[in-house]
Every structure is written in C-alpha cells, then in structure tokens.
Amino acid sequence: MGIMGYLRDRMGTILAVFIGFALLAFVAGEVIKSGSSIFRDSSSEIGEVNGSTISYKEFSERLDLSTRQFQQQSGQAISPQITTYLQESTWGQFLTDKLLSKEVEKLGITVGDAERQNMISGTTPDQQIMRQFTDQQTGQFSRERLNQFLTYIQSPQADTAQLKQWGTFLTELIKDKKRQKYMALVSNGLYVNSLDAQDDYNGKNKLANFKYTVLDYASIPDNKVTLTDDDYSAYYNDHKPEFKNKQELRSFDYVSFNAAPSKEDTLAIKTQADKLAADFKASTNDSLFVQINSVNKAPLIFQKKGQLDPKLDSVMFSAEKGFVYGPYLSNGFYKISKLLAVKVGPDSVQARHILIDPSKEGGLDKALAKADSLKKLLAGGKTFAELAKDFSTDRSSGEKGGDLGTFGRNTMIPAFDDAVFDGKAGEIKVLTTQFGVHLIEIQKQIGASKVVKIATVDKQLEPSQKTQNEVYNKSQAFLGGLTKDNFAEQAKKAGLTVKKAEDITGTSASLPGLDNARAFVKWAFKAEKGDFSEEVFPIGDQYVVGSLTEIKPVGYLSLDAVKKQIEPAVRNIVKGKMLAEKLAAATSGANNIDQVATKAGSKVVPVQNIVLANPVIPGSGPEYKLIGTIFGSKPNVLSKPVAGTAGVYVFTLESFINPATLTNAVREKQTLGQTLTQRADGQVLDALKDKANVKDNRAKFL
Structure with a gap:
C-alpha cells in the first residue's frame, strides 16, 4: 500500500479517535451549535476556568469535531436534544482539560524525551499508536506500517498539513500521558487496610433480625402541620451543601397559541x-x-x-x-x-470491488479503459485480491483484497445495489458511480425474498397563511395586554393554560412540549425577573409568549430560592417530631415492641436477614438511618423513636448472625481497592470542578 494512500485514509481517523479519547477519558458519562456561523470574533470568551480563558472559536472547532464524530458513528440527525447533550459534553471536555492541565503543571509532571520516544516507536508503543497501526487482516499491531509512516513523516516529501496534524496528535498524546500519571498518583495513594476489609466484609455479610413498628408521615394530613421560618432555616442550614448551584438556572411561565392546520x-x-x-x-x-x-x-x-x-x-x-x-x-x-x-x-450479497478514480487516470474514458484492462488480467489468471491491493483507490477495502463483506439490500448506493443484487454469483461487472469506476465481483448471493420498488410523493399538512395570521394576531393581542405582574390573570381571561419551564440552563435547545426553542431560552437569559417577552416566538406550530419568574445564580442558593423545593422535607421533619412524641409516650412503661404498637395504634413487622450494605426495608424502601441505628444497637432492647425516610420507627433487635471469620483479607482488600480506584477519576474531577472558579458565558453565544 502506498504511504500517501494510507495517510489519506488513516490520518483523519487517528486524530479524531485520539482527540476524542484524550478529551473524554476522564469525563464520566459525558453537539452542535444552533445554526449560526461558528466564526465570530476569535477573541470572544465563551468561558474561563481558574483564569484560563476558552475562546468561542476553539470551543466551536472542537464542537464541530464532536459533531462530525457523532454523525459518523451514529448516522443520526442532530435533534435539539442531541444538540444540548453535545454542547454539554464539549464544555465538560474543556473543563476537564483545563483543570487537569493546571494540576499537572502545579505538580511538575513531565514526559521525558526517552519516554516520549518509547511511546511512539519503542518496544511497546502507546495504545493509541498501536490501535491506529493495526493490520486489518490479522488484527495485530503492524510495526512495518508504523516505521513506514515515521520514515515518511520525517522526509522532505511529507505534506505540511499532515505534519501539522501529526504534531497535534503527539501533543495530545503527551498531554494524555501526563494526565495518566496524575491519576496514577491519586490512585496509588489510595490504601485499604485489614480493618477496612473487615468492615466491608461485615457490612455485606452480617445479618440483622429485628421487629419494628412505624407511624408514617402520611398519617398526619398536611393541613394539620404549621411550618415556621425556624423550621425552614434549620433544614436549610443542615443541608446547605445540597443547594450549591453549579450553573445559572432560570424558570419561566409561558403560554402557547396553537397554529396547527385547521x-x-x-x-x-x-x-x-x-x-x-x-x-x-x-x-x-x-x-x-x-x-x-x-x-x-x-x-x-x-x-x-x-x-x-x-x-x-x-x-x-x-x-x-x-x-x-x-x-x-x-x-x-x-x-x-x-x-x-x-x-x-437475494436478501444479501457478498462482493468485492476495485475502485478507480477518474481524476487520477486522466478522465472517465481512461478509468473505464483501465477497468477493462484489469478485467482482462483477471481472465488471464491474476487474482482479484492481488489487483485490489495494487490498484484500488478505496484503500480500506483494497487492503482486504477489495472485500466488502456480506451486506443487505440498500446498504450501498442504489446503482451499486442494483448491480450486485440483479447480477449473478461469479459475475464481473464494470460500474460508474459518483465515487468513480468500480470493477465488481459478485462472490455470493444469499437467500431470496419478494421485493418491491415504491415511488412516493407527499404534500405537507401545514397551516394556511390565514390560519397563521389569525393565531399570530391572537398572540399579539395577548402580548399587548401584558404588564409586569398580570401574566397569569391575562392567561386566565384568554382561556390559556400557563405552562412552566423550571430550572432551565442557558444552553438548552428545547423545553417541555417545545422543540427548537433556542431563541426563547436566549431571551429568558437576557431578561430580568418579572419581565415578559416583548415579542412572540414562533416554535414549531406554536406561537409562544413567556414571563421570567425566577433566576438562580451560580453559588449557594438562598433559602427563598429553595423554599418550595424543601417544603415536603421540612414538613416531614415537623411531622416526625409529632410522631416521635406519640411513640415516646407509647414506649414509656412498655416492656416490648408489641405493647408499643398497641398503644400507638400501629402494627409490628418482623424483618429477617438485613445487611448494612443494603439498608432496604422489604415492601417499603431504603431506610439508611434506621438500619444504621439497628446495626449499632444491642439485642432485646426497646429503641427510642428513629425518624426515617417514610416515618418514625421504634424497633427491637432480636439477633445478629455473624458471617464466617474472614481468615484472609487479601482478596477483600483487592476488591475494595479496585472499587476505590474506579471511583477515583470521577471523584477527583468532581472535587476539582467544585473548587474551580468557572465563568460560563455559553448562553450568550450558543
């Protein structure tokens, strides 16, 4: 195979796959812009991480790369939901890159010249190098291909663009190696001792048998509970870390006018x-x-x-x-x-081809003449595989002797499909398509089914201009009657349902019931609380008018901002105090759990074989505080009331069943250590992100 052909086929893949790997390797679980040109002012900053800026241009370029990769790998159209996902993913890549690069620099982690050379051409090259220089027929790393490539890239004949791409590839390779070293430092600092192993073993295997009685929070009607400011404040202060907002969120009400066809x-x-x-x-x-x-x-x-x-x-x-x-x-x-x-x-066909590029042969006539010449060589005894390796410009199949594998109908372009599915096994055909001239061998045809060719014409069902004008005029009339505080009142008068979009991010491209709502969201992130939209937004077959109801800035949210959110939990705490008093009174003077239940008007439930590692009450759900308290108790002692998730409990521990003695903690330590190591990367990044000073300006651009 010629080195230029190899470079054309593989360089884009090398870079795309590696860059994707290098950027995503440390992102757990994590594209596309909304239509406008990506090339704006290159000095514009879409974000900043600990003082290191991210320009809109570099963000857009990486977003485009992610877009192409997604489309190539999935073949899916880019929906608004995929748009949002890929924008978030690309942003996550930048955060990871900036945060880890800063830590690597701070610790002075380097990759030496000898190590760098070994990564590229040493006894065991980096996995990314080996993966890209793998022989497709054997599935093994090809040292010959790698050496051939390295010789070319260092020669005067090397293409300038390819040299630049190779330099970018190596830069990312070294950066990734440094990140690996950083993560290795963290992972190697994790240690599991014998006591850790013993605790983990007991948590998974020690059994508890107990009886409990419970008074559910639901047993007290909500309207019988009065919540005070102190109740809210106490809960807020105890749970404040849960209310840290990592990005600005906005909520708004909106009404929509249906402009669907009448x-x-x-x-x-x-x-x-x-x-x-x-x-x-x-x-x-x-x-x-x-x-x-x-x-x-x-x-x-x-x-x-x-x-x-x-x-x-x-x-x-x-x-x-x-x-x-x-x-x-x-x-x-x-x-x-x-x-x-x-x-x-046939249902499927096995075929191979040799592709001839007319532009390299001096025109279509010469390409067809070359195909005829190759056909004669086949008749003279040359093998198809041999000719494909030497002459096919489709290098991916040419390296496999022109083999296209076995494929079903409509896998290829229509002209190619017709040639191989209408021909006969063993037939050699010459075909011209938009890709060039093909010399095709039909090797095998498999199965047989009835097939039909259908032509379809369509007429879109869409609203007339009259319908659109009528609905638009209604929406404008509604808009004209709005003031800063009468949105709900006007909607009620107009017989419109007010819909809510809560905690929307600045990059959202869709809303509940509304796709392609990017322009509407951009308005919301420029508005002030209480503002209504000064224009009607056409979204699909709807005309939409909105009113901004809440802004949640980055940082700790105020009590007022989360008051509605925490109300159910606060109410349960107050109910819990009321129920605990009732159970405490029932426990007073009682000798056993049955007497407590009788006094409280509840029932006793026996539970067998519960482990600390899975604190779930059968038929109910997780009860972490209750099960934790049980495993810290002594048998045959009536407990004090315990406020759990579903209600307030009183229990009696009947017995523990201890597991067999852990004689060799090595395996347990290894298992626990592996779990810690697997979680380390994600937790390190979470910690770095939590401490980072991040400015996110995406809502202005996307």
Whole structure:
C-alpha cells in the first residue's frame, strides 16, 4: 500500500479517535451549535476556568469535531436534544482539560524525551499508536506500517498539513500521558487496610433480625402541620451543601397559541393530494414526477417486507405493478405511493470491488479503459485480491483484497445495489458511480425474498397563511395586554393554560412540549425577573409568549430560592417530631415492641436477614438511618423513636448472625481497592470542578 494512500485514509481517523479519547477519558458519562456561523470574533470568551480563558472559536472547532464524530458513528440527525447533550459534553471536555492541565503543571509532571520516544516507536508503543497501526487482516499491531509512516513523516516529501496534524496528535498524546500519571498518583495513594476489609466484609455479610413498628408521615394530613421560618432555616442550614448551584438556572411561565392546520386547511390540502394522486397514476415518468412534486424525494429502491411504512407493507406485496395507494396521512404529510416494480431477489450479497478514480487516470474514458484492462488480467489468471491491493483507490477495502463483506439490500448506493443484487454469483461487472469506476465481483448471493420498488410523493399538512395570521394576531393581542405582574390573570381571561419551564440552563435547545426553542431560552437569559417577552416566538406550530419568574445564580442558593423545593422535607421533619412524641409516650412503661404498637395504634413487622450494605426495608424502601441505628444497637432492647425516610420507627433487635471469620483479607482488600480506584477519576474531577472558579458565558453565544 502506498504511504500517501494510507495517510489519506488513516490520518483523519487517528486524530479524531485520539482527540476524542484524550478529551473524554476522564469525563464520566459525558453537539452542535444552533445554526449560526461558528466564526465570530476569535477573541470572544465563551468561558474561563481558574483564569484560563476558552475562546468561542476553539470551543466551536472542537464542537464541530464532536459533531462530525457523532454523525459518523451514529448516522443520526442532530435533534435539539442531541444538540444540548453535545454542547454539554464539549464544555465538560474543556473543563476537564483545563483543570487537569493546571494540576499537572502545579505538580511538575513531565514526559521525558526517552519516554516520549518509547511511546511512539519503542518496544511497546502507546495504545493509541498501536490501535491506529493495526493490520486489518490479522488484527495485530503492524510495526512495518508504523516505521513506514515515521520514515515518511520525517522526509522532505511529507505534506505540511499532515505534519501539522501529526504534531497535534503527539501533543495530545503527551498531554494524555501526563494526565495518566496524575491519576496514577491519586490512585496509588489510595490504601485499604485489614480493618477496612473487615468492615466491608461485615457490612455485606452480617445479618440483622429485628421487629419494628412505624407511624408514617402520611398519617398526619398536611393541613394539620404549621411550618415556621425556624423550621425552614434549620433544614436549610443542615443541608446547605445540597443547594450549591453549579450553573445559572432560570424558570419561566409561558403560554402557547396553537397554529396547527385547521379543519379547512386539512381539507384543502387533502383536495390537492387527491388531484396529485390522479396525476401520479397517469404519469409515465414516475422518477421525474417524484422529483417535481414531492417535498421529500426518497430514492427509488427495492425493499422487502417489513421495510415499508406499515400502511404500505400490508398492500404493496399483493398488488400489481402500477397500483397507487393514497392519499394517506403519515408524520404530518399526505402521501401517495405507486408500485413501480416487483421481483424476487437475494436478501444479501457478498462482493468485492476495485475502485478507480477518474481524476487520477486522466478522465472517465481512461478509468473505464483501465477497468477493462484489469478485467482482462483477471481472465488471464491474476487474482482479484492481488489487483485490489495494487490498484484500488478505496484503500480500506483494497487492503482486504477489495472485500466488502456480506451486506443487505440498500446498504450501498442504489446503482451499486442494483448491480450486485440483479447480477449473478461469479459475475464481473464494470460500474460508474459518483465515487468513480468500480470493477465488481459478485462472490455470493444469499437467500431470496419478494421485493418491491415504491415511488412516493407527499404534500405537507401545514397551516394556511390565514390560519397563521389569525393565531399570530391572537398572540399579539395577548402580548399587548401584558404588564409586569398580570401574566397569569391575562392567561386566565384568554382561556390559556400557563405552562412552566423550571430550572432551565442557558444552553438548552428545547423545553417541555417545545422543540427548537433556542431563541426563547436566549431571551429568558437576557431578561430580568418579572419581565415578559416583548415579542412572540414562533416554535414549531406554536406561537409562544413567556414571563421570567425566577433566576438562580451560580453559588449557594438562598433559602427563598429553595423554599418550595424543601417544603415536603421540612414538613416531614415537623411531622416526625409529632410522631416521635406519640411513640415516646407509647414506649414509656412498655416492656416490648408489641405493647408499643398497641398503644400507638400501629402494627409490628418482623424483618429477617438485613445487611448494612443494603439498608432496604422489604415492601417499603431504603431506610439508611434506621438500619444504621439497628446495626449499632444491642439485642432485646426497646429503641427510642428513629425518624426515617417514610416515618418514625421504634424497633427491637432480636439477633445478629455473624458471617464466617474472614481468615484472609487479601482478596477483600483487592476488591475494595479496585472499587476505590474506579471511583477515583470521577471523584477527583468532581472535587476539582467544585473548587474551580468557572465563568460560563455559553448562553450568550450558543
């Protein structure tokens, strides 16, 4: 294989895969911009981490790389939800990069020249190097390919752009190595001793048998409980770390005016679709008819049962050529489908090809002549695999002797599909497509099924201009009657339901019930609390007007900001005090749990074989405080009231069943150590992020 061809095929993959790995390796579980050009002022700062700025340009470039990777790997369209996910992911990559680079620099972690050389071309190169220079046929690292590449990249013939890419690759490789060393320092500092192992072993294996009685919080009606400012303050102060806001959040109310097609609109479009169906039935050039009349111009390909729209699947395989079905409604379109052809063909094909690039051969005629020459060489005894390795410009398949594997119908482009599925096993064909000239060998055809070729034209079901104007005028009239504090009142007068969007981030692209709501969210992050939108936002088939109700800044949220959120928990604490008094009175003078239950009007529940590591009450749920208290108790002693998750408990521990003695703690220590190590990377990053001074300006740009 020529080194230039290898570079063309692999360099992009090398960089894309490595950069993705290097940036994501330390992000647990973690793209796309919303339509506008990414090239704004390169000095604009989209964020800052501990004084180190992130420019909008570099963020956008990495976002684009993530976008391409996602699309290549998933083949999915970029929805608003994926947009938000990928923006968050890219932002997380920058945070990780900045935070770890700072720690690495602070500790003076380096990669020496000898270590660097060993990572690239030593006895055991870095895994990223080995992965990219793997022989596809053997699955093994190819030292020969690596040396060939290194010789080329250091030669005067090396392409400038490729040299730059290689330099970027090595820079990321070294940065990643430093990060690995940093994480190794943390992991190697973790130590599990024998007492830790014994505690963990007991937590998983020591059994507790007990009886309890409980008074549920739900037994006291909410309206019987009065909450004071002191109740709220006490809970807030005890749980303050839970109220640290890592990014600004905003909440707003909104109303929407439905501009979906009216009955009249639907009828008018249906009439148009009926006429289109009659014209389609009479058409003698179906391909041209689809191109002229269809909104979505699907390729005309053969499909087997199960691949069509369910409505078509039930009729087309028993119909005759020329049959027209519809109009039928599907995904917001009236559609008309025509059966163009029916035949029996293979389910899958095994084939190989040699691709010839006309631009390198001096034109299409010369490329076709070369294909004929290769075909003659095959007839003269040359093997297809041998010729593919030497002449195919599709290097990924050429290295495998042109092998394309076994593939189903519609895997390839339509022209290629037709050539291999309509031919016969053993046949050699010459085919011209947009990719060049193919010399194809059909090696094997597998299975046989009835297939149909369907042409479909569609007419979108959309509101008329009259409908849109009427609804828009209603929304404008509503907007005109708004003041700073009458949003809910005006909505009620207009018979509109006020919807809520709570704790929305500045980069959100969708809201509950509203996709593609980016412009609306951007307004909310420029507004002040109490403001209403000064314009109507068209979102899908809705016209939306909003009112900003709350701003939660970065940092510790105030008690007022979380008061509604914590109210249920505060109420349960107050109820807990009331129930604890009742159980304390029932416990007074009682000799056993049965007497307590009788006095309290509750029942006794026996529980067997509970372990500390899984503190769940059967039939109820997790009760951490209760189970923890039980494992710290003595048998046959009536407990004091314990406020748990579901209610207030009184219990009697009947017995512990101790596990077999842990004679060798080595395995237990190893298991516990591995768990700590696996959690270390994520927890280190969480700690660094928690301490970092981060400025997030994404809401201004995205």
